[in-house]
Amino acid sequence: MRGREGKGIFLLGGEQRKIRMEKRTRRAYVAVMDTPTRHIAADPVTAASGTTTAPGTALRPDDPRLALVRAACDTLRQRAEPVPLAELAEAAGLSPSHFQRVFTRLVGVSPRAYQQACREQRLRGALERGVPVAEAIYEAGFGSPSRVYEDAHGMLGMTPARYRKGAPGRQLAVAAAQTSLGWLVMAATEDGVCAIDIGDDREALLADLQRRFPGAELHTPSDAVRQWLGTVVAFVEHGGAHPALPLDVRGTAFQHAVWSALRELPPGTTLGYAQLAARIGRPSAVRAVAAACARNPVAVVVPCHRVLGRDGALTGYRWGVDRKAELLRREAARMPIG
Known part of the structure; x- marks a missing residue:
């Protein structure tokens, strides 16, 4: 795919071009899981022996817990029917509560x-x-099928039939820029931003966009889209006011409520999933809130990185837990004193 560079921003060249990129394997950013909703790693616990996972999660390669959780992941991937927690825990030789903590910590x-x-x-x-x-x-x-159709926009961003056809005719402008956190790729319609991803490999990010919108038509970004991208890059690198960009994202009413609440959080602040659930008036929907955060398609602009797990622990982040930690560190450092 041809493109051109300008002021540090990569702009896709040509008009009304359909994506014709070679699909490449995503080079995983070192984290326990890339994302719990879009890219289930073939071996999601291998990286737990690395050095860039959340504090307290790095383990030695010979730690027996790695093998236990890896086996559980294999079971969960292979079984179509729901697997009871008690069954997984028994296979691991742990109590259900202990197994749940170990699994969640690593994955x-x-x-x-x-x-x-x-x-x-x-x-x-x-x-x-x-x-x-x-x-x-x-x-x-x-x-x-009713379960899928009820949450189709949350799972797929559109109806299953439209997803199967590759969202034909959808007009997308795509632009990318290299930042200190990696490549940042933005896709937008004339109504607003519909996707922002961050990763090490620009081509892998573009290929993932192709997979999500295989029938979409790409256009050279307008001045507005270029400005939107520049605003996000400037915030990542230098801070300032949170990017208040228009969005064109697909999701359920519940997910939009969660994402809207996240956008109201000022930089430098954090909260837990239970607190976020209370903010939207659904205090008992903590799991659903966590799932909505995981399905956020717009990095940084919808700041799901500001949500922490229990006791302030960093939890899974689809763009890498270390990126989450770095975003939080930068935002905290830029907070006014006094």
């Missing part, structure tokens, strides 16, 4: 959320292969 999400993410990934893969919608739903492990 970044609970076993239940991990299996749900596996189902969603299977559904996307089946639809991308052209499998009929009803067959794809059952192949993915969903017991009822």
Whole structure:
């Protein structure tokens, strides 16, 4: 794919061009999981022996807990029906509560959320292969089509039938810039930003965009989109007011409520999932709030990095836990004193 560089911002060249990129394997940013909802790693705990996971999560390669959690992940990926926590814990030789803590600590999400993410990934893969919608739903492990249709915009960003066709005719402007946190790729419609991703490999990020919108038509970014990208880059590098950009993101009413609440958090502040649930008037929906944060398609602008786990622990972040830590560090350092 040809492009041109200008003022540090990569702009896709040509007009009304469909994406024609070679699909490459994403080079994983070193973290326990890339994301619990879009890219379930083949071995999500391998990186737990690295050095860039959340504080307290790095483990020695010979730590027996790695093998236990890896085996549980294999079970959750392979089984279509829900796997009880008690069954996983018994296989690991741990109590259910202890196993839940160990698994969540290493993988970044609970076993239940991990299996749900596996189902969603299977559904996307089946639809991308052209499998009929009803067959794809059952192949993915969903017991009822109604569950998928109720949350289709949260899982897919559109209806299953439209996703299967590759969102034909959707007009997207795409631009990217290299930052100190890696490449930042933005996709936008004329109504607003619909995706922002951060990663080490620009081509991998663009290929992922192709996978999500295979039938979309790409256009050279307008001056407005270039300005939006520049605003986000400036905030990442230098701070200032939070980017108040227009959004054009697909999701359920609940997810939009969570994302809107996140955008009201000023830089330098953090809160827990329970606090966020209370903010939107759904104090008992802590798990659903965590899932909405995980499905956030717009990095930085919808600041899900400001949500922490219990006791202030860093939890899974689809763009890398160390990036989350660095964003929080920068925002805290830029807070006014007094």
